[in-house]
Amino acid sequence: MSWSLNIGTVAGTVVRIHLTFLLFLAWIFAASYAQGGSASAYDSLFFMVLLFTCVLLHEFGHIFTARAFGVTTPYVTLLPIGGVAQLERIPEEPRQEFLIAIAGPLVNVAITLLLVAFAGANLNASAASAIDNSQIAMIDRLAAVNLFIALFNMIPAFPMDGGRVLRAALASRMGYVRATEIAASIGQVVAFALGFLGLLYNPILIFIAIFVYLAASSEAHMVALRAVSRGVPVSHAMVTQFATLAPEAHVEEAVQTLLATSQGEFPVVDAAGQPVGLLGRGDIIKAIKTLGPDARVAEVMNTDLPTIGHRRSLEDAFKLLQEKQAVAVAVTDAAGALIGLVTSETIAEMVMLQNALPRGATLGPWNRPSSV
Secondary structure: OOOEEEEEEEOOEEEEEEHHHHHHHHHHHHHHHHHHHHHHHHHHHHHHHHHHHHHHHHHHHHHHHHHHOOOOOOEEEEEOOEEEEEOOOOOOOHHHHHHHHHHHHHHHHHHHHHHHHHOOOOOOHHHHHOOOOOOOOHHHHHHHHHHHHHHHHOOOOOOOHHHHHHHHHHHOOOOHHHHHHHHHHHHHHHHHHHHHHHHHOOOHHHHHHHHHHHHHHHHHHHHHHHHHHOOOEHHHOOEOOOOOEOOOOEHHHHHHHHHHOOOOEEEEEOOOOOEEEEEEHHHHHHHHHHOOOOOEHHHHOEOOOOEEEOOOEHHHHHHHHHHOOOOOEEEEOOOOOEEEEEOHHHHHHHHHHHHHOOOOOOEOOEOOOOOO
């Protein structure tokens, strides 16, 4: 995630802090200082650090549970609205997704119980609704807010954990795609409800509503992409007409190719036609500014270009796009030469074509995706 700072690695997962989170802490400190002086400011800042430590533990509940099912997590990012663990993939087996989703809220429940049992915390509604009130014991506020985090995350709406728990429960009785559609629709209804409450009570709820609505739509879209790619040979869906660049070419040549085509990403191939990297529009512009037009393509290209054999399925290519956070996957023949590219846009076009067809009709090798 851009605009994030790495602060360390925990159990193989990089922990990042988004710059907006640091600005949020600065705002909390300044607002508390203006209201109650330095003592109040440091109290609020310390409480927020403890709170987001609990959020981080929540995310590692997901991470360690996912790791038990062979799903790795490259990084976790702290944002003003909470934490985001970047799972390599979301398991489609309902039991696994249920356990991964429920693990986070259970961590917050466990923290609450530990604070009550061993630290003497008192649970009351006033502590949860006034977490910035230094007159209430910090341990009481921390216990109450952990319980609130657990309950809030169980709202049945993506991207909250409750949305994934709901999908897992539905997927055990119906197909994964259909379960996602229903869970996403419920999430969008919840978003409208939050937005309405935001208009009446708290404007912050409006921003949360927008976030929830977009996340629910994105989840449904991603699952639809995955479904339509299932069972399709990658050779039947790849882009085959594109311009390439040589590693020894100058950036000036890349600029001319960019202007002459509608491409935004250019595969870089060696003399044998094998892919060795990818050069994007942003990379070209940055190279022109920093190194000049005489720089070589090999100096500025991205060498982390995932590749896949032409006999593999489109679903495998889609998984690579997700797991590697890549903009394209190179398709190679038996000799390793580049013969095609697969991008998210390629699969999205397939979805649009499928949705435009009458039910039961097929186009080429593609079948209407099933609900499994």
